[in-house]
Amino acid sequence: MTAKEFYTRMGDGKRVTMTREKIMDDLQAGAADAADMGAIPQISDDDLERLADIICDPNRAVSVEPGNEVVLTYDIGQLDFTGDNGNSGAGVDMGRLEAALLHERALGSDTFELAHSDYSIKPVKPVIAMEMQTMEEIQQEIIIPYFYGAMPNMGLYYAPDGPYGNPADLMREFKIDESMEQSEKAASHLARDIEYVGNKIYAASADGFDFDTIASAGDADFVGSLNGIEALRKANPQMYINSGMSGESVMGIHGAIEYKGNVVAGMFPHQQVKMCEMAGANVFGAVCNTNTSKSLAWNMGRAVTFVKECVKQASIPVHCDLGMGVGGIPMFETPPVDAVTRCSKAMVEIAHVDGV
Amino acid sequence: MDVAHFMASSMGGIRTAGDMVARMEYAKNMKIGPAKEYVAKKLGISTLDIADEHIMRELREEMKLGVVTGVPNAPRGIAAKMNLEKLLDIKINSCEKFRQSLRS
Numbered sequence: 232m233t234a235k236e237f238y239t240r241m242g243d244g245k246r247v248t249m250t251r252e253k254i255m256d257d258l259q260a261g262a263a264d265a266a267d268m269g270a271i272p273q274i275s276d277d278d279l280e281r282l283a284d285i286i287c288d289p290n291r292a293v294s295v296e297p298g299n300e301v302v303l304t305y306d307i308g309q310l311d312f313t314g315d316n317g318n319s320g321a322g323v324d325m326g327r328l329e330a331a332l333l334h335e336r337a338l339g340s341d342t343f344e345l346a347h348s349d350y351s352i353k354p355v356k357p358v359i360a361m362e363m364q365t366m367e368e369i370q371q372e373i374i375i376p377y378f379y380g381a382m383p384n385m386g387l388y389y390a391p392d393g394p395y396g397n398p399a400d401l402m403r404e405f406k407i408d409e410s411m412e413q414s415e416k417a418a419s420h421l422a423r424d425i426e427y428v429g430n431k432i433y434a435a436s437a438d439g440f441d442f443d444t445i446a447s448a449g450d451a452d453f454v455g456s457l458n459g460i461e462a463l464r465k466a467n468p469q470m471y472i473n474s475g476m477s478g479e480s481v482m483g484i485h486g487a488i489e490y491k492g493n494v495v496a497g498m499f500p501h502q503q504v505k506m507c508e509m510a511g512a513n514v515f516g517a518v519c520n521t522n523t524s525k526s527l528a529w530n531m532g533r534a535v536t537f538v539k540e541c542v543k544q545a546s547i548p549v550h551c552d553l554g555m556g557v558g559g560i561p562m563f564e565t566p567p568v569d570a571v572t573r574c575s576k577a578m579v580e581i582a583h584v585d586g587v
Numbered sequence: 588m589d590v591a592h593f594m595a596s597s598m599g600g601i602r603t604a605g606d607m608v609a610r611m612e613y614a615k616n617m618k619i620g621p622a623k624e625y626v627a628k629k630l631g632i633s634t635l636d637i638a639d640e641h642i643m644r645e646l647r648e649e650m651k652l653g654v655v656t657g658v659p660n661a662p663r664g665i666a667a668k669m670n671l672e673k674l675l676d677i678k679i680n681s682c683e684k685f686r687q688s689l690r691s
Contacts, residue, residue, distance in 0.1 A: 303597030
């Protein structure tokens with residue numbers, strides 16, 4: 232007799248069928264990979280069985296049990312409506328006020344944010360007065376916490392887009408010391424820009440600042456962002472600060488740069504969260520990137536292992552990043568609903584996150 | 588994807604008390620359990636009820652906390668947030684800035 236097969240997904244979103252035994256094998260392998268990489272405990276056999284139950288549920292969409300609901304936060308602001316497919320945007324032009332209120336009143340958002348179309352700290356500086364006016368206007372109407380959101384995106388500070396030498400080019404020429412020096416200068420510049428933009432937008436009534444994809448340009452990007460957050464916290468003790476990461480591991484492009492005596496290169500979510508706590512963030516956005524060649528089970532087992540340990544060690548709330556290609560969700564611009572709801576439930580009920 | 592997360596695991600924003608729980612996480616660094624308990628206690632209902640649309644729709648209108656449907660004369664925006672400040676015993680930045688803009 233052939234073993235029963237269940238519909239599931241690959242990390243690129245493609246639908247496949249797998250037996251429960253194969254799903255369990257992949258869950259164990261993904262969890263073991265995270266435990267090995269992060270030097271953290273593996274999730275329990277009971278957790279693995281519960282994850283298998285979630286994946287093998289015969290219904291297309293699954294959900295948490297009543298009473299287990301968590302906070303739903305958003306990044307990228309209105310660009311999910313107005314942006315192009317590079318942002319998984321729907322390409323529908325509309326005002327930022329309308330987009331914010333639609334998220335509040337039609338999409339069940341517990342928080343939302345204002346965003347510039349380039350969604351990075353650096354390009355906001357020249358248009359900060361416009362952003363302040365829009366923030367003030369929308370705050371008159373909206374009820375849910377309304378942030379300003381942007382990526383630190385330190386890559387914009389390197390040649391050819393910015394004033395500092397590009398570390399990748401310099402390292403190719405074996406100019407290692409110069410590469411490290413340029414990263415440090417870019418990190419200081421980023422911190423100054425975060426402080427400038429953050430203080431201005433908070434003065435314009437923002438509830439706070441959502442940092443999206445911290446450390447996307449590596450360890451110096453992480454340190455620059457942390458120093459920026461620290462400056463904002465010092466100036467604005469009541470500001471809501473969300474620190475969302477870009478990957479499960481901080482890339483060591485500098486390799487030795489430190490935050491408060493800690494080398495940040497190679498840090499995993501349970502270590503990243505401690506840095507964000509020290510800087511003064513209120514909420515940490517944990518990330519685990521999806522491997523498109525592996526199954527949903529492998530990616531989910533791996534992501535839940537990383538995030539569960541992070542939640543355990545965190546003193547602040549942890550919201551798991553559950554967008555395209557993170558948190559076990561397939562790397563695809565329209566992620567299948569069956570996969571999204573399974574990852575959502577798994578992160579809430581197994582990893583015990585405080586929000587998604 | 589927004590709708591998938593909303594259906595799978597979220598509180599529902601101002602359909603329920605999701606905005607209030609979010610405010611306690613950000614304003615006081617409360618984790619989800621204590622944040623829900625805090626909000627439930629302030630509203631005088633259970634932690635299960637604060638995510639129940641049937642209970643929260645009426646309660647929000649009664650307590651003037653802002654409602655998800657278009658109701659003429661119901662407080663929204665700054666007015667609703669000022670009522671939330673009193674209920675939750677927190678300060679909200681946009682309300683502070685609004686007060687600062689008024690002539691004394």
